[in-house]
Amino acid sequence: MALLLHIETSTRVCSVAVSRDGAVLFHKSDREGPAHATLIGPYLDGALAVIEQQGVPLDAVAVSAGPGSYTGLRIGVSAAKGVCFGRNCPLIAISTLALLADTYRRRSDSRRDCMIRPVMDARRMEVYTALYDVDGNEKEAMSALVVEPQTFEAELSKTPVVFVGNGATKLATLNMGDRAIFQSDIEPLAEQMVTLAEQAFSDGRFVDVAYFEPYYIKDFVATVKKQLIPHN
Structure with a gap:
């Protein structure tokens, strides 16, 4: 300490x-x-x-x-x-990105049956993102992506995904299905x-x-x- x-x-x-x-x-x-x-x-x-x-x-x-x-x-x-x-x-x-994921993970109302995908808004339909499990382990390293409705289709077919950060507002405009949860209020x-x-x-x-x-x-x-x- x-x-x-x-x-x-x-x-x-x-x-x-x-x-x-x-x-x-x-x-x-x-x-x-x-x-x-x-x-x-x-x-x-x-x-x-x-x-x-x-x-x-x-x-x-x-x-x-x-x-x-x-x-x-x-x-x-x-x-x-x-x-x-x-x-x-x-x-x-x-x-x-790790900070956004950790902030969500430690919230009292956070889900435990999901993956956590922090998303930082860049420009147009572009984001910086990574993927974490609910224990804070990085499952996918940081990358810069152009996002489309099918971008996260594979992981959403397996588990709910919580998108956290200022890029979540942008992603919420896409039709990504019921397993996509958006938390744009996390800073x-x-x-x-x-x-x-x-x-x-x-x-x-x-x-x-x-x-x-x-x-x-x-x-x-x-x-x-x-x-x-x-x-x-």
């Missing part, structure tokens, strides 16, 4: 949080964005004040790794690196990063502070999904 700073700026929401031993001590967010460049400084000031009150060094900084907004991620990652260099602590990168937030960040810290999964770069939606290259059935 550790004292961690969390920064999430992959979407229009700018959020910062502090956790210690898994408990959230501070969180601040704004959903009106995009105003990340204006908000990140005051949010970090508040977070660092709480960290100083703990009387122990900051153990690590967790930051959203994308995919997401080019501008938002650049601001968040730059801020995270600045804190890491200033505090001489490691950097943890959290996938936005990636800093205070929701705690579980994944704690796991990464415990495992020693850090990224190079100097050279880390997130996955920018700006560089989107889409493909048409092959009809693959995920492994059990």
Whole structure:
């Protein structure tokens, strides 16, 4: 368990949080964005004040790794690196897709008879996506897809699939059948990063502070999904 700073700026929401031993001590967010460049400084000031009150060094900084907004991620990652260099602590990168899946998975009303497919809106009918089971295991790595009504036909024939994130609204316009469930209200937030960040810290999964770069939606290259059935 550790004292961690969390920064999430992959979407229009700018959020910062502090956790210690898994408990959230501070969180601040704004959903009106995009105003990340204006908000990140005051949010970090508040977070660092709480960290100083703990009387122990900051153990690590967790930051959203994308995919997401080019501008938002650049601001968040730059801020995270600045804190890491200033505090001489490691950097943890959290996938936005993994965060969305984990946020849904830990909701009290989440389904247990399904697969979870986080979807980040890119442009037109394009999304970034991955696939997770209800225990948080990645079953399909992140990819950029052009989505059509039949794109997820194979997995929907086997099990219900919950589509979570801002791309779910786009997918809901397609005729994908009764097994497709859409949760567009789930957002990636800093205070929701705690579980994944704690796991990464415990495992020693850090990224190079100097050279880390997130996955920018700006560089989107889409493909048409092959009809693959995920492994059990």
